[in-house]
Each structure stands twice: as C-alpha cells, then as structure tokens.
Amino acid sequence: MMDTAGQVIRCKAAVAWAPNMPLAIEEIEVAPPQANEVRIKIVATGVCHTDLYYLFESKREEGFPAVLGHEGAGIVESVGPGVAEFQPGDKVIPLPISQCGECRFCMSPKSNLCEKGWFSGYDGLMSTPESRFTCKGKKVLQFMETSTFSEYTVINKNAVAKIDPAAPLDKVFVLGCGVCTGYGAAINTAKVEPGSSCAVFGLGAVGLAAVMGCQAAGAGRIIAVDINPKRFEKAKVLGATDLVNPEDHDRPISQVLADMTNGGVDYSIECTGDVEVMRSALESCVKGWGVSVIVGCTDMHDFAARPIQLIAGRTWKGSLLGGYKLKVGVPDLVTAYLDKKVKLDEFITHHMTLDQVNSAIELMKLGQCIRTVMSVSPQ
Numbered sequence: 001m002m003d004t005a006g007q008v009i010r011c012k013a014a015v016a017w018a019p020n021m022p023l024a025i026e027e028i029e030v031a032p033p034q035a036n037e038v039r040i041k042i043v044a045t046g047v048c049h050t051d052l053y054y055l056f057e058s059k060r061e062e063g064f065p066a067v068l069g070h071e072g073a074g075i076v077e078s079v080g081p082g083v084a085e086f087q088p089g090d091k092v093i094p095l096p097i098s099q100c101g102e103c104r105f106c107m108s109p110k111s112n113l114c115e116k117g118w119f120s121g122y123d124g125l126m127s128t129p130e131s132r133f134t135c136k137g138k139k140v141l142q143f144m145e146t147s148t149f150s151e152y153t154v155i156n157k158n159a160v161a162k163i164d165p166a167a168p169l170d171k172v173f174v175l176g177c178g179v180c181t182g183y184g185a186a187i188n189t190a191k192v193e194p195g196s197s198c199a200v201f202g203l204g205a206v207g208l209a210a211v212m213g214c215q216a217a218g219a220g221r222i223i224a225v226d227i228n229p230k231r232f233e234k235a236k237v238l239g240a241t242d243l244v245n246p247e248d249h250d251r252p253i254s255q256v257l258a259d260m261t262n263g264g265v266d267y268s269i270e271c272t273g274d275v276e277v278m279r280s281a282l283e284s285c286v287k288g289w290g291v292s293v294i295v296g297c298t299d300m301h302d303f304a305a306r307p308i309q310l311i312a313g314r315t316w317k318g319s320l321l322g323g324y325k326l327k328v329g330v331p332d333l334v335t336a337y338l339d340k341k342v343k344l345d346e347f348i349t350h351h352m353t354l355d356q357v358n359s360a361i362e363l364m365k366l367g368q369c370i371r372t373v374m375s376v377s378p379q
C-alpha cells in the first residue's frame with residue numbers, strides 16, 4: 001500500500017453543494033491531519049435520518065457545501081502531532097459528540113456533552129467551518145465533525161473511538177449513531193426497569209434500538225408504534241410484545257395505550273422527530289411516575305403540552321446519542337455485539353456503495369429500509 005501520511009489525499013466523496021439537492025459524487029482533497037487530529041479511511045457508512053433532516057427538512061441555506069454522513073466505521077490512515085492514542089491500522093468509529101475528558105461536562109457522570117466539538121456552540125448549524133476538505137477550489141464543510149460520506153475524513157481525536165480489531169466494520173458502523181442512540185435512550189436516559197411497560201414511537205433504526213434496549217433492561221411489555229406497518233416485523237424480532245399502528249385507530253394513540261396498560265406506560269420513547277408525536281408520547285405515560293424521552297430531532301418547531309401532565313408526576317427528558325460518553329460507550333457496545341449481547345445485523349436491510357448514496361437516501365425517505373450499509377473504501 002502506498003504511504004499517504006503527510007500528503008493530501010485525493011479521493012471520492014458525496015458532496016452536498018446546497019440543501020434540497022441530490023448529493024454529488026466528486027473528487028475532493030483531504031488535507032493531512034493537524035495537531036490532535038486523525039485521518040481515517042472510511043470503510044462503511046449508513047444514512048441516518050439526521051442527514052435527511054439537515055439536507056431536506058431543516059430549511060437552512062447556510063452550512064453548505066458539506067460532506068454529510070455521521071454513522072460510519074473505518075481504519076486510521078495517519079495521525080497528526082500529539083496523537084498517542086491511535087495508530088495507523090486501528091479500527092475506529094467516528095463520534096458525533098466529542099469527549100475531551102477534561103471539561104466540566106466530561107468530568108460529570110450526569111452528561112455526555114463536551115465543551116469541545118461542533119455541538120458545544122450549537123446554533124442549529126451542524127456543519128463546522130473547521131474542515132480539511134476542499135473540492136474544485138472551494139472549502140467543503142464537515143458535518144457533525146465526522147463526514148463519513150467520504151473515502152477519507154479528518155477528525156479530532158476527541159471524536160474518535162478505537163474499537164476491537166475483530167469488529168466487522170460493515171456491521172458495527174450502526175453503533176456510530178442509530179443503534180447507540182436508541183439503545184442508550186432506553187437504558188441510560190429512561191432507565192427502564194425490569195417488569196415495566198414501555199412504548200416506542202417510530203421504528204427506524206433508532207426506535208428499533210430503543211425496543212432492543214427496553215428488552216435488555218427487562219421490560220415486561222414493549223409496545224411498538226409506527227404508521228408504517230413494514231416496521232413491525234423487525235420490531236417483533238427485537239423484542240416488541242405489542243404492535244400499534246395509529247392509523248388503525250380513530251382516537252388518540254395515548255388513549256389506546258392507556259387502555260392497553262391500565263392507565264399508561266411507565267416509559268415512552270419518541271424516535272420520530274415529530275413534535276405532535278412527542279406530545280402523544282408524553283401523554284401515553286402513566287401519571288405519578290411515567291417518564292417520556294425525546295430522541296427525534298428537530299429545532300424547527302416548538303412543542304406543546306399541558307403543564308398538568310408534568311404536575312401529575314410525569315417526567316419529560318431528552319437524549320443525545322443515547323446518553324453515552326461515546327469514547328467508552330461505543331467500544332463497549334462493539335464488544336457487546338461481538339459477545340452476542342446486542343444485535344446489529346437485524347438493522348442492516350440493504351447493501352450499496354457510496355456512489356449509490358442518493359438511492360440510499362431515497363429508500364429512507366420512502367420508509368423502505370432500516371439501514372443501508374454503503375461500502376466506501378475497500379479494507
């Protein structure tokens with residue numbers, strides 16, 4: 001293999017030149033990693049709904065051109081000065097939230113936020129000006145610091161996790177966002193208890209992982225809710241005990257769930273990004289102690305609820321990347337997969353290459369895939 005360390009790499013990437021347009025497969029230049037940075041050859045990546053959100057739904061004109069993609073896995077190609085933790089050849093997963101290990105948030109066990117990285121100054125823009133990409137003489141921004149729709153990317157060492165060398169990258173990439181997010185929302189944020197009743201709204205990869213998390217936590221009843229009945233089969237495989245399609249009912253879904261559970265579920269987890277669903281998920285919880293977790297992303301709309309819902313003892317929480325401190329949480333989940341304690345294969349429904357990224361996006365828009373794995377660079 002040619003030694004590329006210290007050199008600009010010319011490679012293929014899917015560039016989002018502007019919102020609401022298909023991505024363009026382009027040759028880009030990827031600069032060598034600077035101090036504390038790692039250059040990674042991306043082997044596999046998936047599309048998460050948050051990529052679609054940024055491209056089609058968030059209605060932002062700024063933040064482009066950018067290379068999207070934040071759920072991926074790869075191999076370290078080279079490291080910049082000051083990086084002792086990684087070596088060329090290490091298998092890694094890029095992290096959408098960094099973990100510097102030193103800031104107020106990293107020092108607290110209560111949060112997985114970090115004062116470093118794109119999310120720390122979050123103003124609705126998910127692409128950061130700090131970027132090692134150029135294309136056709138223009139600077140191309142990095143998305144959620146990771147930009148996995150590229151054969152190579154450069155990421156700060158705080159936002160990279162080293163994983164078990166035995167891990168199959170074309171499977172564990174789903175831990176880079178979707179599965180880690182849903183699973184952790186149940187385990188870490190909701191803190192689902194054995195024997196409890198749970199409802200999960202939205203059964204994409206995130207919601208299905210929440211179903212799996214509820215099952216791992218020992219929930220007695222797991223009600224999976226989606227308007228797309230194609231999702232139900234996978235939900236059953238991952239632990240759902242009841243399947244509910246709101247379109248089969250002519251009354252509010254919260255009433256349907258209340259009737260099924262003697263007054264409401266102990267835990268509900270919203271994984272759609274729809275503010276009406278967030279409200280229904282809260283109202284589906286039992287008064288007294290019900291906990292509802294918002295996972296779906298939007299900063300377009302306010303949400304609403306009657307204060308009495310909370311006064312009566314319900315708790316409304318949000319969860320980012322499943323509440324995991326990701327540098328530790330992601331490698332632990334990779335190990336759990338290798339030990340057959342966590343399922344990942346079930347989430348991968350389609351196989352493509354990076355050139356087909358627009359088809360992968362289309363499949364997700366149509367609700368026809370859970371995750372499409374795209375091969376990016378050969379290993």
Ligand SMILES: NC(=O)c1ccc[n+]([C@@H]2O[C@H](COP(=O)([O-])OP(=O)(O)OC[C@H]3O[C@@H](n4cnc5c(N)ncnc54)[C@H](O)[C@@H]3O)[C@@H](O)[C@H]2O)c1
Nearest residue numbers: 049050202204205206226227228272273295296297320321
């Ligand atoms: N909080 C985080 O850290 C985090 C991380 C990753 C993704 N997300 C967000 O989680 C959400 C889910 O992501 P995904 O990749 O699984 O998306 P997805 O598009 O694959 O799945 C969403 C599911 O919600 C269902 N749905 C839509 N409207 C519904 C309704 N009214 N009632 C019931 N179900 C409905 C859809 O049919 C679909 O099955 C997105 O909003 C995404 O942006 C959040």
Ligand SMILES: [Zn+2]
Nearest residue numbers: 100103106114
């Ligand atoms: Zn930090």
Ligand SMILES: [Zn+2]
Nearest residue numbers: 048050177178
């Ligand atoms: Zn995501």
